[in-house]
Amino acid sequence: MLLKDYLREAIKESGFSEVDIQKTPTGTRVGLHVTRPGIVIGRKGSGIRDLTKVLEKDFALKNPQISVIEIPRPELEPSVMCNRMSQHLARGTAFRRAVMWTLQTIMEAGAMGVQITISGKLRGERSSFEKHSKGVLPRAGYQAGVIVSEDIAHVETKMGLIGVRIRIAKKEKYIPEFELKGRKAAPKVVAVSVEEKEITEVEILDESQIDPTKPRTESEVIEIEEKLIEKVETFEDVEEELK
Incomplete structure (x- = not known):
């Protein structure tokens, strides 16, 4: 540990x-x-x-x-996505925008299902928690132990300590009850x-051999995602439009 x-x-x-x-x-x-x-x-x-x-x-x-x-495929690793989401929260991104963006990223990467739980002082002095799910995610029994992987990360913000828990169900680890048609072989x-x-x-590639359009570090990935997260529509935005 x-x-x-x-x-x-x-x-x-x-x-x-x-x-x-x-x-x-x-x-x-x-x-x-x-x-x-x-x-x-x-x-x-x-x-x-x-x-x-x-x-x-x-x-x-x-x-x-x-x-x-x-x-x-880092988008299907709960620990990687927990770290990325915690960095977004530490930079001041609204927690619901960060949750929606993470859900969308994981599902587009090919996950069967995902559940994100965020808890702590989210909007006020009292602690609270929210759960957001998408897709098919076994939650108990043998199936959950085989298909689902999870990780937890903690981040300190101005409001207090916030915990992030991400559970991802992968298609590659299916069992007979959840067999999917047209399943591709898992990459090695x-x-x-x-x-x-x-x-x-062992040597690192020269600067001329590195593609400048691709992020080289996790910090660069977070900076690129921050601009995209601003365009994510949340429940609060929909509520304002209905008013």
Whole structure:
């Protein structure tokens, strides 16, 4: 838990999702699931070297061997979307606009269903909560454990602490009761492994090889989304039009 909290802040710009730890006779295998592996690796593996020292010294992991795993569709990862939504709230975006935008983004990415719960001091001194759902989302039983994944994030605002919980049902993890016609095969996850002996061979692309139209960090993604969120229509906007 402490390691995951540290990585959320240390490699936030890479779109960190989760970490897998496996103990082996020769050391500890640490798998980092991120949306942008290049940021974690760093130029000539400098990021991996620094992170390895921290894991070995501060978290007492024996001979950590870090592998960076790219997430093919970050919009279907609850942890990534929780982090993005919490950053929108921290920047002052209206919580309902942020919720509607996140719902729309997740469903357009190909989710079967999604539920977003936001709680805390949303509009006044008293704490409250709201739940927003879209699509098909099993909520209990064996089906929910197989299909649904979730994550929780907390963000400090001027009003107080706000909690965000996102639950996503993925089509790829269907069971017979929820089988979908025309289902496509799930994309394979590409792993980029960087060990001590391979670090000298890893380099980041030159600036000329990077597409300037695509965001390179999570902060750039948030800045682009902020302009689009302003166009999202909420229940309050519809109510004003009816008046």
